[in-house]
Amino acid sequence: MDDLGAILLLQGGFALNMVLFSALCLGACAALIGVFFYLRKDILIADALSHATLPGIGAGFLLALALGINGGMAPAFLLIGAFASAVLGGAGVQWITRHTRLSHDSAIASVLSVFYAAGIVLFSGIQRLDNASQAGLNHFLLGQIAGMQVHEAFMICALSIIVLGGCVLYFRDFLLLSFDQTYAQCLGRPTTRLDKIMLGLMLGVICLGLKTVGLVLILALLVMPAAIARFWSARIVPMSLLSVLIGAGACYGGAALSAFYKNAPTGSTIILVLAAMLVFSFVFGVQKGLLFMKRGANYVGS
Amino acid sequence: MSSPSPLLVSDLSLRYPGQMDMALENISFSLTSGSLTGVIGPNGAGKSTLIKAALGLLKPQGEILFWGQSLKAVRQRVAYVPQRTQVDWDFPVSALDVVQMGLYGQIGWLGRLRKEHKEAALSAMERLRIADLAQRQIGNLSGGQQQRVFLARMLLQNADLCILDEPFAGIDAAAEEIIINLFQELKSEGKTILMVHHDLQTAATLFDDIILLNKTLLYHGSASEGLNDERLRQAYHIPAFETGRAAHG
Numbered sequence: 102m103d104d105l106g107a108i109l110l111l112q113g114g115f116a117l118n119m120v121l122f123s124a125l126c127l128g129a130c131a132a133l134i135g136v137f138f139y140l141r142k143d144i145l146i147a148d149a150l151s152h153a154t155l156p157g158i159g160a161g162f163l164l165a166l167a168l169g170i171n172g173g174m175a176p177a178f179l180l181i182g183a184f185a186s187a188v189l190g191g192a193g194v195q196w197i198t199r200h201t202r203l204s205h206d207s208a209i210a211s212v213l214s215v216f217y218a219a220g221i222v223l224f225s226g227i228q229r230l231d232n233a234s235q236a237g238l239n240h241f242l243l244g245q246i247a248g249m250q251v252h253e254a255f256m257i258c259a260l261s262i263i264v265l266g267g268c269v270l271y272f273r274d275f276l277l278l279s280f281d282q283t284y285a286q287c288l289g290r291p292t293t294r295l296d297k298i299m300l301g302l303m304l305g306v307i308c309l310g311l312k313t314v315g316l317v318l319i320l321a322l323l324v325m326p327a328a329i330a331r332f333w334s335a336r337i338v339p340m341s342l343l344s345v346l347i348g349a350g351a352c353y354g355g356a357a358l359s360a361f362y363k364n365a366p367t368g369s370t371i372i373l374v375l376a377a378m379l380v381f382s383f384v385f386g387v388q389k390g391l392l393f394m395k396r397g398a399n400y401v402g403s
Numbered sequence: 404m405s406s407p408s409p410l411l412v413s414d415l416s417l418r419y420p421g422q423m424d425m426a427l428e429n430i431s432f433s434l435t436s437g438s439l440t441g442v443i444g445p446n447g448a449g450k451s452t453l454i455k456a457a458l459g460l461l462k463p464q465g466e467i468l469f470w471g472q473s474l475k476a477v478r479q480r481v482a483y484v485p486q487r488t489q490v491d492w493d494f495p496v497s498a499l500d501v502v503q504m505g506l507y508g509q510i511g512w513l514g515r516l517r518k519e520h521k522e523a524a525l526s527a528m529e530r531l532r533i534a535d536l537a538q539r540q541i542g543n544l545s546g547g548q549q550q551r552v553f554l555a556r557m558l559l560q561n562a563d564l565c566i567l568d569e570p571f572a573g574i575d576a577a578a579e580e581i582i583i584n585l586f587q588e589l590k591s592e593g594k595t596i597l598m599v600h601h602d603l604q605t606a607a608t609l610f611d612d613i614i615l616l617n618k619t620l621l622y623h624g625s626a627s628e629g630l631n632d633e634r635l636r637q638a639y640h641i642p643a644f645e646t647g648r649a650a651h652g
Binding site: 140142200202270273274276277279280281283284285286287288289290331334335336337340 | 420421458459460475478479481482483485489490491494495496497500501504507508513540
């Protein structure tokens with residue numbers, strides 16, 4: 102494909118259109134669930150979870166290999182491995198925060214680095230194996246959208262519906278949880294369960310986004326659209342809608358660019374698109390963008 | 404048979420995980436229905452800890468009963484106003500949005516906010532004279548206005564027991580007057596109010612009862628009789644000649 106305009110206008114054939122549509126769905130749901138974690142100032146938990154998927158992917162690969170399935174490249178095994186290992190990582194963060202004197206951010210840093218290191222060691226072992234088809238495994242690090250299978254696209258679409266539905270149903274609870282968890286508890290909301298639902302939705306986005314965006318950079322898909330949207334809106338509902346639009350648009354555009362520049366990693370391309378939007382909003386955004394900051398403005402209470 | 408106390412605390416003790424000393428030890432008291440009670444004590448005395456423990460936000464030892472029942476059974480009748488500093492005021496919600504959060508417990512997770520809910524929220528804000536600020540982002544309010552947003556949210560819950568953490572901290576005189584009037588109105592409606600308070604000078608006139616606290620309960624009873632020098636010295640660990648200064652800080 103040699104014309105970017107044609108790619109963007111869906112003239113690139115079925116395979117490419119499917120990829121673009123999946124990217125759009127992924128971007129939309131990552132941006133939506135990301136809003137709540139952004140507002141809760143707990144977005145780095147996403148980084149811990151995404152890095153914690155790596156040993157699970159390796160283990161899933163080895164298990165599939167041992168069972169003689171497709172030389173180890175069995176998507177279901179990789180996905181379940183990633184999910185299980187991320188749940189373990191998330192539980193680790195929670196345990197460390199509760200039972201040691203380490204703070205939440207130190208717990209995140211510990212889990213992130215330990216799981217990632219374990220995953221890298223496992224991966225380097227896998228690279229030396231014979232009779233294994235480990236070639237595509239490295240795409241989980243930086244993302245590769247070309248060669249997306251129909252079933253992957255289908256899963257991403259299904260996930261988008263779940264995340265969208267979840268966020269709409271639980272909108273008020275997620276809002277309350279992000280604004281003031283203590284108060285939510287006092288109102289008798291089941292905060293522990295809601296917390297798990299919120300994390301679960303984000304974990305779904307992470308696991309399905311891994312192969313497209315890569316685990317190193319998926320954090321950006323969750324946080325950047327929300328951060329950009331906040332420069333344009335001071336109300337939660339318009340901000341969330343805007344965040345979804347930005348996430349969907351950036352993923353669509355980034356995926357098209359990545360297809361245009363042949364082997365450019367998809368995740369990195371998408372993030373450069375988002376970064377351009379962020380810089381623009383940082384300067385021109387009507388909500389505390391540089392140009393609109395009142396000189397000597399006195400912000401109360403922060 | 405007399406009706407049970409809105410809040411009965413017996414033998415409450417609490418130690419924070421990883422801490423050697425008890426944060427609270429053997430606290431017992433019961434609130435009189437329709438009274439305004441202040442929790443007074445020096446910094447670190449466990450004032451906020453006490454109300455958080457009573458509200459089930461911490462896990463203490465001892466028994467806590469609301470009208471003779473567990474909190475779970477009567478949660479809709481209890482409202483909590485956290486410290487103003489506890490909240491991220493840059494959060495993208497309007498004053499009205501925050502006030503309406505008071506209804507989230509009643510309408511559940513699938514219920515919709517209807518027109519009458521909005522009207523109730525606005526009339527609660529009107530009572531605190533902040534209805535004209537309904538559409539403002541909460542960060543663009545003064546400290547006194549922010550506190551009144553919290554109080555409007557409490558009003559909307561229409562609770563019989565209101566528990567507040569330092570509602571007078573960092574607010575202007577005008578807001579203070581409005582809030583004091585509100586407490587008097589709530590009392591005349593038969594509501595019970597318990598609040599953490601830091602200003603000894605206003606305590607005697609503001610409250611019916613006080614709870615004087617410094618890890619243990621030093622006094623619970625009438626505010627006008629209870630605030631004598633001897634008790635304050637004991638609570639604040641200061642020699643006699645310094646009590647005057649302590650009363651200002």
